[in-house]
Amino acid sequence: MTVLGHGILELILIIIMAFGLKDLFSSPTVAGFIGLFGDVFLAWMGYGMIKSGINKSVSLENQRAGNSAGKRNLILVGALVSGTNPYFILWWASTGMESIHQSYALGLIGVLFFFIGHILLDFVWYTAISTAFSRGKKLISDTAYRWIILLLGIFIIAFSIGWKMLQM
Structure with missing residues (x-):
């Protein structure tokens, strides 16, 4: 569901770029705002993540299947996480935009084929990652997992602060 949200956002970006609004996303002001929002x-x-690790509210135990509202939230999270990731924006403002430009040489069908190939690769990649994660549950304890989540939370905060400092 998260990758579906990512894919929906990418489809919207591709449509916007194919119809000429690419200059908006390459604007330093817009990119800066998206980057700041992404850092926050x-x-x-x-x-x-830190709070979940400290409160022991995160666990590797199998969770109940979510309801449809939970699945819609995962789609929204996928779009939000992608859209606020500075690297996502940088990729689309550079490599992605050039890929759209090249695929547009074949017309809208070229852009459609680019999107289909791109999103299928995203699904294959993230399926491999989620499969590896779900199978890895047998390798570590809940305590170790909570520590990993806590440390990754610290890393993410440091990354969000450090990335902005590197840009100054």
């Missing part, structure tokens, strides 16, 4: 979002995510 990353710090908030890191805080939540």
